[in-house]
Amino acid sequence: MLNIMNINNHYDSIVIGAGPAGLTAGIYLSRARLRTLIISEGTVGGQMVLTHEIANYPGVENISGYQLSNIMKKQAKTFGCDIKSNTSIQNIELESRVKSITLSEGETYTSDSIILTPGGRSRTLGVTGEDQFKGKGISYCVTCDGDFFINREIVIVGGGNSAIEEAVSLTKYASKVTIVHQLDNFSAFEHAVEEARNHPKLNFVMESAITAFYGNENLESVDIKNLKSGETTNFKTDGVFVFIGYIPNTEFLIRKVEMNKKGEIVVKADMSTNIEGVYAAGDSTAKRYRQVTTAVGDGTIAALAASNYLNETKIKNKKLIAA
Numbered sequence: 001m002l003n004i005m006n007i008n009n010h011y012d013s014i015v016i017g018a019g020p021a022g023l024t025a026g027i028y029l030s031r032a033r034l035r036t037l038i039i040s041e042g043t044v045g046g047q048m049v050l051t052h053e054i055a056n057y058p059g060v061e062n063i064s065g066y067q068l069s070n071i072m073k074k075q076a077k078t079f080g081c082d083i084k085s086n087t088s089i090q091n092i093e094l095e096s097r098v099k100s101i102t103l104s105e106g107e108t109y110t111s112d113s114i115i116l117t118p119g120g121r122s123r124t125l126g127v128t129g130e131d132q133f134k135g136k137g138i139s140y141c142v143t144c145d146g147d148f149f150i151n152r153e154i155v156i157v158g159g160g161n162s163a164i165e166e167a168v169s170l171t172k173y174a175s176k177v178t179i180v181h182q183l184d185n186f187s188a189f190e191h192a193v194e195e196a197r198n199h200p201k202l203n204f205v206m207e208s209a210i211t212a213f214y215g216n217e218n219l220e221s222v223d224i225k226n227l228k229s230g231e232t233t234n235f236k237t238d239g240v241f242v243f244i245g246y247i248p249n250t251e252f253l254i255r256k257v258e259m260n261k262k263g264e265i266v267v268k269a270d271m272s273t274n275i276e277g278v279y280a281a282g283d284s285t286a287k288r289y290r291q292v293t294t295a296v297g298d299g300t301i302a303a304l305a306a307s308n309y310l311n312e313t314k315i316k317n318k319k320l321i322a323a
């Protein structure tokens, strides 16, 4: 490790990911005068930049995800945080006391602690028109976008707990909700399915799948294929919510840190992982609610816990040297 340690490339803490969790960790760490580097594969902001309007971030009535990202980035930089975005990690070593990260350009960075915040992505249908109408009628988050569909007719895709629970929750806004599911039964909890089945605003199209999205500026209709008969019908709708699963961006961490079956990083209450000096925060961790506010909260806790770890390690090392 010593021969790859270059003092200019050594940090107190390296944060992987520049979404709200990573940027918050960067703000707290650098404000605590810890030398901090954020490394991110994509642009700064993470999933926030995909969000046209964020209306549920406390203290800000309405802001675009892009604007909020820029404010967080500016805050982190003001406190001295270095940021390397649009790069990719070739190798990451977390086990030893000094952690190391090699980028695909060949540069290696080392640190005494790491905060993992690579976020995640919703599973998509992968059919014609989905990319075009994302954020223009197609959504993957009811908490984020539900109230854009007041008194509208919408479709939900999926058959698990999220799909069923979110379908019921969408009835607060929408005038009619149609659930499209590829099987003839649901995998959600029985009591949730029963509640949905008895709801006057909910309709069911079973053994069917959306095969295409259509519209002009915004989504206007979808093709729904009956998987049994093969017949396709065009269905008018104002919006479609897709709930067919969530994929954490943790492929590069397989066998490097403890994860659950879903590939989510397992963390304790202080956001520490199973490896000393390694913390994780935000959507990539094992948790139920994924929002900007929860990512920011996780990032804060991880940064404070990492600062504490760094202080304690310094004190321990001083004692060892003195002894």
Ligand SMILES: Cc1cc2nc3c(=O)[nH]c(=O)nc-3n(C[C@H](O)[C@H](O)[C@H](O)COP(=O)(O)OP(=O)(O)OC[C@H]3O[C@@H](n4cnc5c(N)ncnc54)[C@H](O)[C@@H]3O)c2cc1C
Pocket: 016, 017, 018, 019, 020, 021, 022, 039, 040, 041, 042, 043, 044, 045, 046, 047, 048, 050, 051, 053, 054, 055, 056, 088, 089, 117, 118, 119, 120, 135, 140, 141, 143, 144, 145, 249, 252, 281, 282, 283, 284, 290, 291, 292, 293, 295
């Ligand atoms: C369309 C949409 C609308 C939304 N609307 C809202 C809303 O209105 N309100 C709300 O509260 N929440 C909303 N959300 C959810 C919110 O954006 C997320 O919960 C939040 O961004 C998660 O933050 P994060 O920092 O954990 O991860 P992310 O925002 O996903 O950021 C992860 C970061 O890690 C980087 N990264 C990924 N893999 C690697 C790797 N291998 N190496 C290095 N870097 C990597 C990414 O490039 C990115 O910078 C929305 C999400 C979407 C998709």
